[in-house]
Amino acid sequence: MTDATLNTSGAPRKGSLHVQDARTTRRNRSEARFKGYGIAAILVGLFFLAVLAVSIVRSGAPAFTRTVVDVDFTMTAAQVEAAESELFKTKAYQTVFIDALKSQLDESGLEVEVDNAAIERLLGKIGGDLRTFYANNPDQVGETVSFQLPASSRVDGYLNGRITRDSLENSRFLMATDLDLVDALQEAGIIKGAINWTFITGTDAGVDNPGGAGLGASVVGSFFMMLVVLFLSLPIGVAASIYLEEFAPQNRFTDLIEVNISNLAAVPSIVFGILGLAVFIQFMHMPQSAPLVGGLVLTLMTLPTIIISTRASLKSVPPSIRDAALGVGASKMQAVFHHVLPMAMPGILTGTIIGLAQALGETAPLLLIGMVGFVARGYPDGIMAGFTEANSAMPAQIYTWAARADASFYEKAWGGIIILLAFLLTMNIIAIILRRRFERRW
Amino acid sequence: MPLFWLIMIVLAVAAAGYFLGRQRALASAGGNTRHLHSLPSYYGWNVAMKAAVPAFLLLIVWLLVQPVYINSTVSGMIPDRTVADNASRGLVMAEVRRTAEGLDNAVAEGTMTRDFASDMRADITDVTQRLKDAGQIVTSTVTQPVLNAAQRYRVMNATGTLWMSIAVIVLAFAGAFRGLREAHSDFRARNTVEQGIRAILIGAASIAILTTVGIILSLVFNTIEFFRLYPAWDFFTGLNWAPSFSGRGGSSDLGVLPLLWGTFYISIVALAVAVPVGLFSAIYLSEYASPRVRSVAKPMLEVLAGIPTIVYGLFALLTVGPLLVSVFGRDGLGWMQSGTAVMTAGLVMGIMLIPFVSSLSDDIINAVPQAMRDGSYGLGATRSETIKQVILPAALPGIVGAILLAASRAIGETMIVVLGAGAAAKLSLNPFEAMTTVTAKIVSQLTGDADFASPEALVAFALGMTLFVITLGLNVFALYIVRKYREQYE
Numbered sequence: 001m002t003d004a005t006l007n008t009s010g011a012p013r014k015g016s017l018h019v020q021d022a023r024t025t026r027r028n029r030s031e032a033r034f035k036g037y038g039i040a041a042i043l044v045g046l047f048f049l050a051v052l053a054v055s056i057v058r059s060g061a062p063a064f065t066r067t068v069v070d071v072d073f074t075m076t077a078a079q080v081e082a083a084e085s086e087l088f089k090t091k092a093y094q095t096v097f098i099d100a101l102k103s104q105l106d107e108s109g110l111e112v113e114v115d116n117a118a119i120e121r122l123l124g125k126i127g128g129d130l131r132t133f134y135a136n137n138p139d140q141v142g143e144t145v146s147f148q149l150p151a152s153s154r155v156d157g158y159l160n161g162r163i164t165r166d167s168l169e170n171s172r173f174l175m176a177t178d179l180d181l182v183d184a185l186q187e188a189g190i191i192k193g194a195i196n197w198t199f200i201t202g203t204d205a206g207v208d209n210p211g212g213a214g215l216g217a218s219v220v221g222s223f224f225m226m227l228v229v230l231f232l233s234l235p236i237g238v239a240a241s242i243y244l245e246e247f248a249p250q251n252r253f254t255d256l257i258e259v260n261i262s263n264l265a266a267v268p269s270i271v272f273g274i275l276g277l278a279v280f281i282q283f284m285h286m287p288q289s290a291p292l293v294g295g296l297v298l299t300l301m302t303l304p305t306i307i308i309s310t311r312a313s314l315k316s317v318p319p320s321i322r323d324a325a326l327g328v329g330a331s332k333m334q335a336v337f338h339h340v341l342p343m344a345m346p347g348i349l350t351g352t353i354i355g356l357a358q359a360l361g362e363t364a365p366l367l368l369i370g371m372v373g374f375v376a377r378g379y380p381d382g383i384m385a386g387f388t389e390a391n392s393a394m395p396a397q398i399y400t401w402a403a404r405a406d407a408s409f410y411e412k413a414w415g416g417i418i419i420l421l422a423f424l425l426t427m428n429i430i431a432i433i434l435r436r437r438f439e440r441r442w
Numbered sequence: 443m444p445l446f447w448l449i450m451i452v453l454a455v456a457a458a459g460y461f462l463g464r465q466r467a468l469a470s471a472g473g474n475t476r477h478l479h480s481l482p483s484y485y486g487w488n489v490a491m492k493a494a495v496p497a498f499l500l501l502i503v504w505l506l507v508q509p510v511y512i513n514s515t516v517s518g519m520i521p522d523r524t525v526a527d528n529a530s531r532g533l534v535m536a537e538v539r540r541t542a543e544g545l546d547n548a549v550a551e552g553t554m555t556r557d558f559a560s561d562m563r564a565d566i567t568d569v570t571q572r573l574k575d576a577g578q579i580v581t582s583t584v585t586q587p588v589l590n591a592a593q594r595y596r597v598m599n600a601t602g603t604l605w606m607s608i609a610v611i612v613l614a615f616a617g618a619f620r621g622l623r624e625a626h627s628d629f630r631a632r633n634t635v636e637q638g639i640r641a642i643l644i645g646a647a648s649i650a651i652l653t654t655v656g657i658i659l660s661l662v663f664n665t666i667e668f669f670r671l672y673p674a675w676d677f678f679t680g681l682n683w684a685p686s687f688s689g690r691g692g693s694s695d696l697g698v699l700p701l702l703w704g705t706f707y708i709s710i711v712a713l714a715v716a717v718p719v720g721l722f723s724a725i726y727l728s729e730y731a732s733p734r735v736r737s738v739a740k741p742m743l744e745v746l747a748g749i750p751t752i753v754y755g756l757f758a759l760l761t762v763g764p765l766l767v768s769v770f771g772r773d774g775l776g777w778m779q780s781g782t783a784v785m786t787a788g789l790v791m792g793i794m795l796i797p798f799v800s801s802l803s804d805d806i807i808n809a810v811p812q813a814m815r816d817g818s819y820g821l822g823a824t825r826s827e828t829i830k831q832v833i834l835p836a837a838l839p840g841i842v843g844a845i846l847l848a849a850s851r852a853i854g855e856t857m858i859v860v861l862g863a864g865a866a867a868k869l870s871l872n873p874f875e876a877m878t879t880v881t882a883k884i885v886s887q888l889t890g891d892a893d894f895a896s897p898e899a900l901v902a903f904a905l906g907m908t909l910f911v912i913t914l915g916l917n918v919f920a921l922y923i924v925r926k927y928r929e930q931y932e
């Protein structure tokens with residue numbers, strides 16, 4: 001306090017109070033600068049969010065469309081018979097198809113070379129598909145049938161700008177001359193975009209077939225996993241919170257539980273994967289890659305989150321409710337289960353949904369227990385199989401696509417993220433609505 | 443399916459017990475509920491609880507113990523000489539389980555009769571051929587000991603499951619009968635039921651302890667196993683990380699230091715992004731922002747925390763990486779070789795941590811008493827001077843705690859580094875070089891591996907142990923600091 005008198009630099013102030021002296025100006029400037037840093041920090045954060053959102057939407061949207069070739073096509077009985085009598089039957093079908101395509105192009109007044117190899121590069125070996133179709137639907141022979149054939153992923157890439165004429169190297173997949181054909185087909189309205197249902201409902205495809213890869217099976221895998229998480233973590237979490245919040249005496253055991261819960265909440269998720277691998281698979285010999293095991297691991301991981309939020313909502317129920325219940329003769333257990341718990345339920349459900357959303361997006365522990373993308377090759381048959389059969393989960397499937405060398409899979413990965421975020425958004429909106437509607441302020 | 447039916451049967455017994463118990467108690471009071479000690483439903487619950495809880499406990503314990511017991515028994519049957527030099531007992535056991543499964547499926551499909559599948563003296567070539575015809579095995583190496591072990595495995599499994607079903611159902615009925623005998627008007631049913639519920643609650647709360655014990659045991663046992671195969675000293679001091687891909691060769695270098703360096707380097711870059719941005723956001727939001735700005739900006743920032751890490755990983759790999767390459771790569775400054783680098787992963791991880799740092803710091807800054815601010819303003823300090831000289835020093839321990847928690851998050855983060863940081867373990871100072879981390883190597887050493895006999899797979903557990911100890915230490919230290927600070931003002 002004596003320092004103030006020692007400060008001789010501040011000579012008595014002269015002049016008008018309305019004129020800012022140099023020191024005040026400097027202080028005000030530094031004030032404005034400091035505030036500017038804060039605004040800049042917020043803007044940086046929001047900028048990152050915006051960049052993230054834009055890159056997700058821009059890179060992911062193409063995954064939901066695909067390029068199809070729309071051809072009206074008639075095959076007479078004589079043509080079918082002729083094709084069936086040949087040695088290379090599917091090739092014969094293909095020739096008929098290409099003739100039809102040529103005539104359709106000629107009608108539009110476009111002159112391009114169409115040959116067998118080019119069509120195979122653009123559409124794959126379609127002869128087989130045609131043959132199967134006519135074998136299954138013999139009544140369609142002689143009728144005009146409108147075919148929608150999916151184009152290869154490289155044609156997709158050309159049409160949405162991922163592959164340009166300059167970047168294209170001639171390969172067995174796509175040649176520069178094919179692009180002329182694609183342009184002509186587009187002009188004639190034969191090639192066009194359509195919604196890619198395969199991506200939404202399909203299963204994972206091989207490394208060489210990005211066009212056929214879909215997220216459907218892993219959505220089902222995630223769904224079964226979330227069922228396990230919901231039915232285990234909600235009752236266990238609520239029971240544990242009720243004990244800790246309402247009944248636990250102040251002793252060593254309670255302290256031990258509390259310390260464990262707060263530490264588990266901060267353990268890296270991959271450690272839970274190691275736990276699952278060692279205990280559930282190595283020790284207990286549960287099936288590898290099963291949603292059941294994934295669900296158990298994620299349950300252990302989300303329990304601390306759910307316990308913490310449940311305890312907060314139990315704590316927010318005022319003690320007068322308990323006192324009133326006890327006063328009219330309820331036992332402690334009845335007071336908790338009949339009065340406190342129902343009042344805390346909206347908060348508990350909100351916390352559970354947020355915990356589930358966290359579990360839905362978790363990837364690392366699933367990779368360790370074998371739920372990688374390429375095991376999601378089919379839908380499980382039956383409800384029990386859904387829990388025990390090898391499957392993947394949405395984030396693990398996305399990771400598998402992202403780790404593949406073919407850049408066409410990146411688009412799928414971004415598309416998968418859009419679906420994943422759509423699920424998360426829905427869950428969070430439900431949580432917010434629950435909170436808004438039922439939240440009570442005491 | 444039998445398990446499903448078993449659970450259903452126990453639940454049905456419990457449900458029937460509920461109604462019978464309720465009825466019996468009512469009957470003993472002559473239909474007048476006022477003569478009962480407890481409400482009628484408590485008598486029902488008493489029966490249901492006594493039927494279901496012990497039965498389910500037995501079921502769980504049995505399901506845990508049976509595979510372990512069968513495995514050790516069957517594994518003891520396999521003579522040592524059949525285990526090839528370059529294989530392990532675990533691999534042979536996996537073969538046994540596969541064969542047993544194949545036999546099961548073949549029986550289910552009808553290509554093999556039940557007796558034939560369990561015939562101990564069956565001709566090995568015949569069995570192999572039939573299994574192949576049924577499409578059940580791909581390898582042709584079903585040896586006689588493996589086949590016998592597989593048959594024994596099947597038999598033990600079948601009898602085990604049968605005895606389990608019998609024991610569980612008997613226990614359920616016994617519990618129900620005990621409960622029913624108690625259902626009398628003098629019985630203090632509510633107290634009994636409440637004690638039971640209390641025990642269940644304690645059990646649920648103890649799962650947190652069990653999880654920790656499970657984590658520690660699974661890490662410790664496998665780590666000890668690893669150190670038996672690979673010297674601990676070399677692991678902790680080795681400067682080279684080069685696991686051989688063939689497995690079980692002595693040629694692997696498994697030094698943890700390059701991985702730890704990569705982990706810390708990436709975490710430091712991440713904190714260098716997250717701490718300034720997060721801290722200044724928190725200061726602005728709590729000290730300057732109007733309620734309206736706050737109500738918009740705070741949730742927007744917290745959206746960043748709700749995004750799954752796989753999204754950030756993809757963002758690092760496909761957006762940030764190429765962007766950095768175009769600036770620092772060969773066409774630009776020439777510092778960067780490829781998109782995966784310390785900088786890529788660190789930057790993206792920093793973005794992920796912004797809301798973590800900002801919301802923790804926000805809470806801590808808000809906890810500084812208003813009186814301290816008022817005192818400072820009263821002396822003529824500007825807002826920024828108050829923040830810098832009064833609020834931040836008071837909040838410093840809490841902020842340090844928040845930063846430590848963020849650091850522990852960064853160290854344990856997996857998906858961003860798996861996708862964004864590269865796979866090569868290097869000791870380098872260049873932040874534009876690809877490095878790898880402890881978590882990324884855990885994933886790459888364990889993914890898709892069913893056998894944990896080689897040091898190359900077991901090393902993942904030692905890495906996990908290292909990671910667990912580091913993050914736990916950081917968390918405990920951070921929570922200690924935060925708690926100690928909080929005591930000052932509350």
